[in-house]
Amino acid sequence: MAASSPPAHSFQNLILELQRFWADQGCVILQPYDMEVGAGTFHPATTLRSLGPEPWKAAYVQPSRRPADGRYGENPNRVQRFYQYQVILKPSPDDILDVYLTSLAHIGIDAAGHDIRFVEDDWESPTLGAWGLGWEVWCDGMEISQFTYFQQVGGFDCEPVSGEITYGLERLAMYIQGIDNIFDLDWNGVEGEGCFTYGDVYRRSEREFSAYNFERADTDILLRQFVDAEAACGQLVEAGLALPAYDQCMKASHLFNLLDARGVVSVTERAAYIARVRALARASCEQWLGRAAGEA
C-alpha cells in the first residue's frame, strides 16, 4: 500500500505546501523549537509572543511529545511523538476562518466534496495558565485542526487576541492519502524502491520510546530533574531572563508528562504538579511582559 499516493500527497509535501501557503500570508516561517514539548502551543513563538501589544505572525512545524499516548508502534492511530503545524496570528484577522479554509483547499481538501464542521472546543492549558475559545475543525467526522482565540496566557489577558491554528499533520495526511494506518503514510512521495513510509522513519522510535516512557524512565531521576528545572526557572526569572526561564518551564512540563506516563503521579499530586508548572509559566510570562514593556 506504500507509495500509492501521488507525490503531491506525500507527508513531506503536505508540510511544504503549508509552509508555502502561510509564507504567502506574510508569516514568519520558523523551525521547530529544539526542546521536548507537548504541543506547538508551548513554542515560545506562541506562548510568549501571544502576550503584549506587538503584532506577530508565525508558522512552524512542531514535533510534539505525549509520552502516555505511545503504543509501541502497534496502534494504527496512536503515537507518542507526532507533528503539529502551528500558525499564530496576532491580532486575529477578521477573515482568519476563510484563510484557514483556503489553506485546506490548498492541501487538497475541498469543501465542495467534504463536510467541514466547526465543533465547540474550549481550549485550556492548565500548565500554561492559558485558555481560549474556538473549535475542533472536523472533516467528514475527523478532527483535522484546532482553532483557538487566545484569551489568556500565563494568567495574563491577551490584548490583542491571537488566533491560533493547529493542524494535526499525521491525521491530515492519512485523510488525504486515504489510509488507515499511520505507519503506512507515504513520507517522501517516491514510487517504488526509494519510498519511505512513516513506519520506516519512526516505527523503531515509537517502539523504543514507548518502552522508555512506560517502563524504563527512571522516576527518581525525573523527579530530581523536575525539581532542578523548577529551581533554575526561578533563578532565571530573578535574573530577568524570560526566555531561558521559560525553557526551564518547558522542561518541567515535559518531565511531568513523563512522570505521568510512568503512572507514578496520583490524581491529587497531578493537580499539584500542574500548579507548579503553571507557576513557572506565569513567572516567565510576567518577566516576558516586563521586558517587552521595557523595550517598547
Add this chain to the structure above:
Amino acid sequence: MPELLLELLSEEIPARMQARASADLKKLVEEALDEANLPFGSIDAYVTPRRLTLVADGLPARQPDIREERKGPRADASEKAITGFLNSVGLGRDQIEERETGNGAVLFAVIERPGRDTAEALADILPDSLRRLPWPKSMRWGSRALRWVRPLHGILCLFDGAVVGFALEDIVSGDTTVGHRFLSPQPFFVAGFADYADKLRRAHVVLDPAERRRMIAGGAEKLAAAEGLKITSDDALLDEVTGLVEWPVPLIGRIDAEFMDLPSEVLTATMRVNQKYFALEDAGGAIAPRFVVIANTEAVDGGGAIVEGNERVLRARLSDAKFFWDQDRGRTLASRAPELAKIIFHARLGTLDEKADRMQALATSISRHVPGADMDRVRSASRLAKADLVTGMVGEFPELQGLMGRHYALNDGENAEVADAVAEHYAPRGPRDRCPTAPVSVAVALADKIDTLVGFYAIGEKPTGSKDPFALRRAALGVIRLILQNSLSLKLRGVFMNAYELYAESAVAGSRADEVARELMEFIADRLKVHLRDRGIRHDRITAVFSLTGEDDLLRFMARVGALDEFLAGEDGENLLTAYRRAANIVRIEEKNDGAAYQGRADDALLRERQERELFDALAASEKEIAERLAAEQYVDAMSALSRLRRPVDAFFDDVTVNCGEPDLRRNRLFLLSQIGSALESVADFSKIEG
C-alpha cells in the same frame, strides 16, 4: 404594521448555547421595547450555528407622545421650593401653569415628550440589549474590546424595510447577510423577514431550529426505514446536531462487522460522544451495524466521500475500543482491584484501594437496613465497584465507568446482582438520574457516597458558595434519594460515625467523629430543603423539624415534616401559629421588662378564671397525648392533639388579662403562656416558621 428584523451573524456558535441565546435575545428585546413604549404584535427568535435572528411584528411607526402632569408647590411657596420644582421637571417658570385649587394657587408642570420615530428609538435601545446578552462564555477577538460568543461578523437590522443604523464597536448594521458558509457564501440584500427567510432557504440555510430538527429526525428515520431499521431515540443528540448544521443532510454509513460484538454501550458512546452519530436498531431493539451522520452540506458527489470518511473515522475509533475490550477481558476484574492502590482518591484520604476497603465494610453494615440485600454480594460488589477504573476502556471512555465494570464482571462469571451494583453504584448522579432500587446496588451506592461525604468533611473540604469541587452536594442528594425512594430506616448519624471510624486515624486527624456527623446532618438537612423545594415543601418546615429534633432518620423526618406542613396549611394550624407567636411575644416582652424568666408550669392553685382553668387542663391533656403520639411516630395524630388547643387558647386571649394588677396571678398567667409555646415546640420549632 411595520416589522423589526435583526440578525447577528457570527462564527460558529456552540450548539449547547444556541437555544438559550435565542430565548435571551427575545426576552431582552421584549423588555427594551416595553420600556421604550413600543408595543408589538408578535415576536420570535431563531438560531442557527452562525446566526441569531429576531423578528417582531406590528410595531408602531412612532413612539406615542407622552403628556405628563406634575403638581408642584403653592405659587407663594419659598423661592427655594419653586426652583427645586422647576429643576426637577426641567422647565422654566414661564413654562408652568398656576391653577386655583381649594388650597390656593398651585404650580403645575405639563411635560410633553413627543415620541420619536421607532427606527430612531430602536437604534438607541438595541445596542444596549445586544451588549447585555448573557453568553455562558464569551470572548474578545482581534483588537476589539467587544465580547461575543465567537467573533461577530455582521448585524442586519431593518425596521419597516429600512436599515436601523447602529454599531457595536466597528461592526455596523446594514441590510445584507450571507448564506451557508460553503454552499452560498455570497452576500445578499434583505427587504424584510419574509424575503430574508426565503432568500436564506435558497442560500442553503434553514433558519428555524424546530424545522431543522424535524428534517434531521425525519431524514434519519427515512434512511433507517429503507434498511428495515429505526433510529435509537436520543433527544439530546438530536438537539445538539440541530445546532451543528444550517443545511442538514442525513447520510447513512456502515459499521464493520468485526466491531459488532462490542458492548452496545461502547458502540453508542463512540458514535454519540465522539462522532455525534445516531445509532440504529433492528425491530428487536438490538443495535444495528449502521449509523446516521448529519452532514452540513450537499457534497458534489452526493455524499459518497463524506460517508467513506466518516466510516473510516469510526473504524479507527472502534478499533481502539476493540483493542481495549479484548485486552481488558484478558484478566478478571477482581484481579485488577489491587491496582486501585495506584489511584489516589484524595491526597489526605488515601487511595481508591483503601476507599474500596472502607466501602466494603460500610456497605456491609448498611446492608442490614436494606431489605433483601445479600451481605456476601454486597461485599463482592463493593470490592469490584471501582475496579473498572484501571481498565483500558474506562481510561479511554470515562463515561463508561460502572457500565464496563458490569460487562467485565459478568464476563468473569460474577453474580448478576453484583454486576448490576458495580454498574449502578455511581447513581443517582443528579436530580434526574435514575435512582437504584436493587438492594445490593442501594447498599453499595450509599456506602460510596457516605464514605466520600464523611472523608471530605473530616478534612474540612466542604462546599462553599458555587464551589463544590468534589461534588458533595450531588453525593448528599444521592444519599437522600436512595433512602427516601427505597424507604430505608437508617439512622444517619450512626452511619456517619461508622464511616468515620473506617478512615485511618492519620487521615482524619484533627477532626472529631461526632462533630463531622453533626455537620453532615446539617448539610443533609440543607440539601433536603433544595430537594423538597421542587415538590413545593417550604424550607422553613424542614428547619422547624430539624432544629427541634435533629432527627437523623430521614423517613421519620419526612413523616414529621409532612404532618407539620399539612397542619400549618389548615385553619387550626394557622390560628395556633398566630397564638404561639402572640404568647411568645408577650412572654418575651414581660421577661425583658421585669428582668425575670417566665418559663415554667402554671400553678393549679392560682387559676382564677374559667378560661384559665380550661387552658391549663387542655395543655396538660395535650402534652400527655403529644408525648405518646410522638413516641409512636404518629405525627399527624400529634398535630391533631395540638389542634385541640386552639379553642381554649383563643378563649384565653379573648377573656383573660395577662398583665393584671395582682403579681402572683400575672406571673402564673405568663407561665401558662410559656406552656403554650412548649406544647407546640414539642412537635416542631414553630419559631422557625416564616410568613
